[in-house]
Structure formats: structure tokens, C-alpha cells
Amino acid sequence: MPGQGSASWGKGMKACLLQAPAPIETNPLNFTDVAVPRPGRGEILVRVRACGVCRTDLHVVEGELPPRKSPIIPGHQIVGVVEENGADAHRFSKGVRVGIAWLHRTDGTCEYCRAGAENLCDHPSFTGYTVDGGYAEYVVADEDFVYPIPAGFADEHAAPLLCAGIIGFRSLRLSGIKEGGRLGLYGFGAAAHVAIQVARHWGAEVYASTRDARHQQLALELGAKWTGDTFAEPPVKLDAVIIFAPAGEIVPSI
Ligand SMILES: [Zn+2]
Ligand SMILES: [Zn+2]
Numbered sequence: 140m141p142g143q144g145s146a147s148w149g150k151g152m153k154a155c156l157l158q159a160p161a162p163i164e165t166n167p168l169n170f171t172d173v174a175v176p177r178p179g180r181g182e183i184l185v186r187v188r189a190c191g192v193c194r195t196d197l198h199v200v201e202g203e204l205p206p207r208k209s210p211i212i213p214g215h216q217i218v219g220v221v222e223e224n225g226a227d228a229h230r231f232s233k234g235v236r237v238g239i240a241w242l243h244r245t246d247g248t249c250e251y252c253r254a255g256a257e258n259l260c261d262h263p264s265f266t267g268y269t270v271d272g273g274y275a276e277y278v279v280a281d282e283d284f285v286y287p288i289p290a291g292f293a294d295e296h297a298a299p300l301l302c303a304g305i306i307g308f309r310s311l312r313l314s315g316i317k318e319g320g321r322l323g324l325y326g327f328g329a330a331a332h333v334a335i336q337v338a339r340h341w342g343a344e345v346y347a348s349t350r351d352a353r354h355q356q357l358a359l360e361l362g363a364k365w366t367g368d369t370f371a372e373p374p375v376k377l378d379a380v381i382i383f384a385p386a387g388e389i390v391p392s393i
Contacts (some may be wrong), residue, residue: 150175154275158210160202167200168213168274176271176279178225183282185237189294190273191216193302193329195241199268207269215241215266216301217273218294230282236294238286239278240301243270299329307334314379318342323377325369326384327354334381335361346373349384 151172161167178184196213198204217239221231231237245252245260252260266272266280288297307330316322320343324331327349335345339362347358347366355366365374369384 152276184223185219191298212271214273303329306330320378323380
């Protein structure tokens with residue numbers, strides 16, 4: 140049997156377990172002992188070193204996303220080191236630092252997967268939602284959906300890149316913004332605060348619109364040329380805009 144005799148075999152671990160969704164004020168996460176999960180075929184066991192907290196985790200914990208597995212260990216911005224390979228898992232050696240994101244696995248066969256758009260897969264599974272996630276000492280992941288993390292990042296700096304970073308970077312690429320271009324960001328949460336740093340590195344000017352004064356201040360600290368309220372008109376014509384805010388009224392209708 141794969142993994143038999145390894146250090147983690149048959150051991151318990153600490154994890155934050157959600158038995159049933161409830162308002163966060165009622166402390167629905169239970170810090171408790173559970174069995175260390177076993178990596179199956181093509182999977183790896185990762186020892187968690189850091190796990191970011193995303194708003195989606197809050198949606199899972201409070202039940203805004205209907206429960207898909209119960210109980211569940213949330214958390215999908217995971218940085219850890221490979222502890223053990225399951226059968227037929229060869230991509231990483233033990234001790235390599237890796238990242239695990241929201242997309243746990245796809246079916247690989249639907250029309251989206253075959254077109255290279257697996258983020259739109261018809262039958263996906265999600266880390267910390269449909270399978271156990273990273274609020275634990277160990278987590279299991281499909282090796283095909285695990286990212287090597289380059290040296291030079293602290294664990295806690297790499298972790299947010301695995302959700303907010305992915306969303307922010309994808310949005311930036313789709314925006315087509317170029318060096319010297321003027322980019323508008325609507326909403327300034329986790330994804331935007333990563334995207335602005337990349338956009339500035341690319342040499343773009345950033346104009347950030349958000350209703351939250353603290354977020355406006357953060358945008359300025361991160362190099363925004365201008366900040367304003369959600370409905371304030373930026374002082375220049377923008378070349379591209381990314382709307383991170385979940386506010387339908389600022390989505391232009393065609
Ligand atoms: Zn997330
Ligand atoms: Zn698919």
C-alpha cells in the first residue's frame with residue numbers, strides 16, 4: 140500500500156474542521172484532531188506551512204456556498220512541502236516546496252477542459268470546499284494541480300498568490316494593459332492589491348476606485364496615481380479597466 144511505513148502513517152493531525160456552516164461570530168470552526176489524509180493514485184501528501192484566508196473561505200464557513208462535503212477543512216491558499224508521494228505520483232520529490240490553489244481537480248474531458256479552459260470545467264472539485272483544504276497540518280492534492288513555489292518568497296507571502304494572485308494576474312493579462320498604459324481598478328480588495336503591484340512593475344499607471352477610504356489609502360501606498368470613490372470619474376481617459384467590485388451598477392451595459 141502506498142505510503143505504508145511513512146512518518147505520517149496512521150498518525151493524527153490538528154485541523155480546523157467545519158461541522159456545519161454558521162455565522163463566523165459563533166466560531167463554527169473547531170480546532171481538533173483528525174487522521175492524516177492518505178495520498179491516492181497521482182496524489183501527494185503536503186505538510187502545510189502556511190494557508191491564506193480568503194473571502195471564499197468565509198462563504199464556505201457561513202454557508203453562502205451550499206455545503207458540498209461535511210465536515211470540511213477549509214483553506215485554499217496553501218504553501219507547504221511534499222511529505223509523500225501516492226502511487227504513480229512522480230512530479231515532485233519529498234521536501235520540495237509547493238503551492239495548492241482553489242482548483243483541486245477537473246474532469247479533463249469536458250469541452251472546456253479539452254479547449255484549455257479548465258477553470259470553466261463542468262465537473263471540478265475545489266480545495267477546502269468539495270475536498271479538505273489547508274487549515275490543517277497536512278493536505279492531499281492531485282500532483283497535476285500543484286505549483287512549485289520558487290525560492291525568494293516567504294511562505295506567507297507566496298500563499299495569497301494562490302488565489303488573489305491568480306485572479307489578479309489573469310485579469311491583468313486579459314485587460315491587455317501595456318507599459319505606460321492607464322489602468323482602472325474598481326474595487327480594491329485582495330486581488331486588486333496584488334494586481335496593482337504587477338501593473339506598476341510593468342510600468343502602467345493605476346487609477347483605483349473604491350468606496351473604502353482605507354483601501355484608497357492602501358492603493359496610494361502601492362503606487363496608484365489617483366484614487367476615488369466607486370462613482371468618481373478618474374481624471375484621465377483609461378486604456379483598460381478591471382472590475383473587481385461585486386457591484387452590478389458599475390458594469391457597463393452594451
Ligand atoms: Zn480564494
Ligand atoms: Zn472539464
